[in-house]
Amino acid sequence: MSTHHTKEPILEIRSLSKHFGGVKAVDDVSLTVNRGDVVGIIGPNGSGKTTLINCITGFLKPTKGTVSFHGKDITGKKPHKIADMGINRTFQIMRPYFSMPAYKNLVIPLSSPRAKRVGGWRGGGKHGDRDTVAVDILEELGFERDSRVPYKMAGTLPTGYLKRLELGRCLALRPELIICDEVFSGLSASEISSLVPLIEKLNGQGITMIMIEHRLAELFRVANRVMALSYGEKVTEGEPDEVINHPKVREAYLGSEEDF
Amino acid sequence: MFYDILVYGFIQSAALILMAFGFSLVYGVSRLPNFAHGAIYVFTGFIAWALFNTVGLPYWLSVLLSILASGGIGVLIYYVILRRVRGMEVSEVIATYAIGLVFLEGLRYAGFRGGTYTLPVASDGVSFIFDVPVDHQRVLLMILGFAMVALIWLLTKYTRMGRALKGMAQDERAAMMLGIDSDATAAVAVALGSMLAGVAALIIFPLGSLVVEEGYKVLIYAIAVCVVGGLGSWAGTVIAAFVLGYSQYMTVAYGKPHFQMVVMLLAIIATLIVRPSGFFGKQKQLEERV
Amino acid sequence: MTTETTQKRRERIDRGIKVRSESLYALNSFEEIAYLLTPRVLLIAAFVLMPLILSPWPYWGRVGLSVCILALLSISFDFLANYVGLVSLGGAFFYGVGGYMAAVLNTELGLPPVLSIPVATLLGAGFCTLALLPCLPLRGIYFAIVTLMYPLLMTRIIEAFDILGGTEGFRGIDGFSGFFTEQYGLILAMFIALFGLRRFVNMDGGLVIRAVKDNDQSVRASGISVTRTKAKAVFLASLTGCFAGAYYIHMYSNVGISSFALDLSIMPIAATIIGGAGTLVGPVLGAAILVPLSEFLRDFGSLRIVVYALVLTGFVVFRSEGLMNYMTRKYQQVERWVKI
Numbered sequence: 001m002s003t004h005h006t007k008e009p010i011l012e013i014r015s016l017s018k019h020f021g022g023v024k025a026v027d028d029v030s031l032t033v034n035r036g037d038v039v040g041i042i043g044p045n046g047s048g049k050t051t052l053i054n055c056i057t058g059f060l061k062p063t064k065g066t067v068s069f070h071g072k073d074i075t076g077k078k079p080h081k082i083a084d085m086g087i088n089r090t091f092q093i094m095r096p097y098f099s100m101p102a103y104k105n106l107v108i109p110l111s112s113p114r115a116k117r118v119g120g121w122r123g124g125g126k127h128g129d130r131d132t133v134a135v136d137i138l139e140e141l142g143f144e145r146d147s148r149v150p151y152k153m154a155g156t157l158p159t160g161y162l163k164r165l166e167l168g169r170c171l172a173l174r175p176e177l178i179i180c181d182e183v184f185s186g187l188s189a190s191e192i193s194s195l196v197p198l199i200e201k202l203n204g205q206g207i208t209m210i211m212i213e214h215r216l217a218e219l220f221r222v223a224n225r226v227m228a229l230s231y232g233e234k235v236t237e238g239e240p241d242e243v244i245n246h247p248k249v250r251e252a253y254l255g256s257e258e259d260f
Numbered sequence: 261m262f263y264d265i266l267v268y269g270f271i272q273s274a275a276l277i278l279m280a281f282g283f284s285l286v287y288g289v290s291r292l293p294n295f296a297h298g299a300i301y302v303f304t305g306f307i308a309w310a311l312f313n314t315v316g317l318p319y320w321l322s323v324l325l326s327i328l329a330s331g332g333i334g335v336l337i338y339y340v341i342l343r344r345v346r347g348m349e350v351s352e353v354i355a356t357y358a359i360g361l362v363f364l365e366g367l368r369y370a371g372f373r374g375g376t377y378t379l380p381v382a383s384d385g386v387s388f389i390f391d392v393p394v395d396h397q398r399v400l401l402m403i404l405g406f407a408m409v410a411l412i413w414l415l416t417k418y419t420r421m422g423r424a425l426k427g428m429a430q431d432e433r434a435a436m437m438l439g440i441d442s443d444a445t446a447a448v449a450v451a452l453g454s455m456l457a458g459v460a461a462l463i464i465f466p467l468g469s470l471v472v473e474e475g476y477k478v479l480i481y482a483i484a485v486c487v488v489g490g491l492g493s494w495a496g497t498v499i500a501a502f503v504l505g506y507s508q509y510m511t512v513a514y515g516k517p518h519f520q521m522v523v524m525l526l527a528i529i530a531t532l533i534v535r536p537s538g539f540f541g542k543q544k545q546l547e548e549r550v
Numbered sequence: 551m552t553t554e555t556t557q558k559r560r561e562r563i564d565r566g567i568k569v570r571s572e573s574l575y576a577l578n579s580f581e582e583i584a585y586l587l588t589p590r591v592l593l594i595a596a597f598v599l600m601p602l603i604l605s606p607w608p609y610w611g612r613v614g615l616s617v618c619i620l621a622l623l624s625i626s627f628d629f630l631a632n633y634v635g636l637v638s639l640g641g642a643f644f645y646g647v648g649g650y651m652a653a654v655l656n657t658e659l660g661l662p663p664v665l666s667i668p669v670a671t672l673l674g675a676g677f678c679t680l681a682l683l684p685c686l687p688l689r690g691i692y693f694a695i696v697t698l699m700y701p702l703l704m705t706r707i708i709e710a711f712d713i714l715g716g717t718e719g720f721r722g723i724d725g726f727s728g729f730f731t732e733q734y735g736l737i738l739a740m741f742i743a744l745f746g747l748r749r750f751v752n753m754d755g756g757l758v759i760r761a762v763k764d765n766d767q768s769v770r771a772s773g774i775s776v777t778r779t780k781a782k783a784v785f786l787a788s789l790t791g792c793f794a795g796a797y798y799i800h801m802y803s804n805v806g807i808s809s810f811a812l813d814l815s816i817m818p819i820a821a822t823i824i825g826g827a828g829t830l831v832g833p834v835l836g837a838a839i840l841v842p843l844s845e846f847l848r849d850f851g852s853l854r855i856v857v858y859a860l861v862l863t864g865f866v867v868f869r870s871e872g873l874m875n876y877m878t879r880k881y882q883q884v885e886r887w888v889k890i
Binding site for chain 2: 631637639684685688690691692694695696699700702703706707709710812816819820823850851852853855856858859860862863866867868870
């Protein structure tokens with residue numbers, strides 16, 4: 001559980017809407033994320049969580065509303081520009097470079113302008129060093145350094161490692177804000193319980209996080225604030241306990257109460 | 261002059277519809293870019309010529325047989341080549357284009373060149389439309405151009421095969437789950453598309469002479485019409501044929517005929533850059549670029 | 551399973567010598583060093599000796615150079631198609647732009663070949679990259695179609711506006727000072743392109759380019775501009791193509807709209823697919839097969855193109871891995887049938 005409460009807003013979403021034809025995938029959603037927060041976004045399938053993320057990270061252009069980062073308007077900027085500013089995301093459908101070894105997957109973000117500018121990884125940006133840095137990051141994420149896992153083709157890795165690889169891409173960019181799109185889904189209970197401390201560790205390093213999740217129990221271990229969406233609209237927002245006891249949230253999640 | 265442009269631009273547009281509709285049909289139904297389209301067009305013309313002049317069959321029979329032959333070539337191209345590379349778009353393009361080259365350059369090697377080979381026109385008469393003289397072959401071209409569009413439209417609406425084609429065009433997987441044979445339908449589509457190319461050849465060739473170069477030209481015209489109209493969109497194909505047909509005729513009327521091709525090439529490049537899904541298509545933008 | 555038929559599957563195992571010579575231990579024995587170096591040495595030796603062998607027959611010397619020209623164009627195609635994911639059907643565009651650029655520099659500004667070729671290569675590559683820039687977001691078939699149109703448009707524009715010498719083109723362009731200059735200049739350039747690109751694709755910058763082909767969304771999410779990355783790759787490919795065009799027109803002292811001809815777009819594709827796509831060496835091999843073949847078929851006119859097109863179709867449909875990948879496999883692995 002995060003303890004930083006400096007209340008310095010870094011990401012502000014104001015009445016954001018995204019319509020596909022007549023469908024309001026996201027409708028008038030506002031959210032403020034403070035530095036050091038771990039904000040959970042919950043909601044049933046099709047409630048617009050991923051669309052919201054796509055709008056924040058520039059993969060979709062919002063129909064209405066604004067997104068600002070450190071007070072700077074970033075609405076509708078190109079995805080690579082937003083990533084370059086320090087907002088980095090994982091994909092729900094994992095997108096590794098299947099034909100490259102795991103560690104080479106991280107050489108790509110390490111070659112990005114942001115990594116060169118912000119740097120900070122041991123060894124810095126020179127050619128050759130990136131491989132070492134990549135393995136360092138993978139080790140931090142639980143790829144055993146001396147095993148062959150970091151050197152295996154990404155296409156042959158199991159889901160748990162691919163999820164970590166997605167996080168690794170974010171870490172390589174030295175992010176300020178990581179947006180995770182369902183990192184826990186598709187993982188076994190033991191895999192999740194090894195990921196949770198990792199998320200806490202990253203948050204402890206000062207990285208702000210937004211997490212879209214279906215696995216509420218695990219999410220509530222790490223999140224300090226939660227927003228619930230339903231049919232693209234914001235239902236409620238607040239401390240995890242408040243949100244979960246909100247009647248509309250209970251209604252939306254009825255039938256899956258064993259999760260709590 | 262105004263009526264000239266109106267009438268002959270219309271004829272040019274109808275010719276473009278004839279040239280492009282087969283290509284559009286095949287892509288629309290099975291997402292197969294048939295780059296052998298122009299070659300089939302020329303080849304059908306030569307088959308008809310050979311059946312009529314060398315074999316000595318009556319003209320109507322030569323026409324019928326050559327159209328059937330073009331359908332046969334379409335089926336062969338599908339089963340021998342396209343079926344094996346289906347899904348790999350670039351291989352489809354390269355393989356069909358190469359097969360087209362085989363036909364066209366094979367004909368050139370066989371000695372078909374220059375303006376010596378012609379097909380007879382259906383009738384020598386001349387009619388007047390808005391006081392503009394139009395020969396009967398061109399009248400036939402206009403009528404058949406639209407008759408074909410109407411025929412295909414009726415086919416897709418009222419026959420089982422046609423509905424299968426339409427189903428494939430919308431969602432191949434769903435259609436396959438409903439028991440539609442993807443291979444057979446695609447083969448039918450390629451065959452139909454090739455026959456349309458054949459029909460177009462037999463109507464348009466009598467206006468000029470049979471030359472191999474027409475094959476390359478027709479392919480580019482077909483691509484231009486389909487790209488501007490939106491690849492795979494049939495309504496778009498018709499609208500785009502008019503836009504391009506009139507602009508082509510204008511360049512001929514007011515400028516040099518040289519610019520006819522420039523218009524088409526620029527139309528392709530500009531459309532793909534500005535709006536790759538075409539100006540009249542309803543495909544999603546995301547499919548072809550991010 | 552209770553079926554009587556025994557099923558078999560083909561098993562491929564790396565040869566011992568291949569595994570041993572992968573690491574530094576290869577230096578332990580001459581056999582392993584030889585295993586490692588033979589293919590490379592053979593390739594280099596073949597091209598270095600070629601001019602010496604062919605010097606009594608200048609005509610065949612030129613044929614040898616045509617192999618190198620086609621190899622350059624094919625390397626450019628292979629790099630774009632299989633490392634960047636941009637399948638260009640318009641290789642003639644690079645070639646023609648390079649050729650015309652060199653012709654103008656040489657005849658109008660009087661630059662000698664030593665200058666006109668590199669300057670034309672650079673300027674031409676810049677021009678091609680700018681011209682293709684708006685098409686870079688296009689994918690697959692759309693990029694293929696648009697690139698197919700570029701060289702056609704160039705010829706039609708030159709014809710219609712009667713610029714750059716119109717249908718006549720330029721004549722009287724300076725040639726090279728001697729047989730061996732001409733030969734080794736081109737062979738050296740081909741090696742630079744081949745080994746340079748092969749090295750580049752394994753460096754970090756090359757890795758980013760390959761990542762775009764694998765998964766461009768992730769590249770975006772990594773804060774890297776996909777369009778800029780593609781533009782860099784197109785620049786490299788057009789450098790290679792423009793150089794080929796610039797060099798060729800100095801060899802034959804003239805340039806015309808045939809520099810944008812379709813053959814020049816099709817031949818590199820054929821050479822790449824026959825030789826082995828995605829290897830960069832394969833295209834050289836393909837060129838070394840196709841060019842002599844085309845010389846033997848020269849008397850048969852357009853039958854040449856028929857033969858190419860048939861071979862190309864055959865390879866695309868039935869043997870899409872190409873010769874190089876096939877040979878590499880045979881060289882590095884043993885195959886056997888195993889019952890399952």
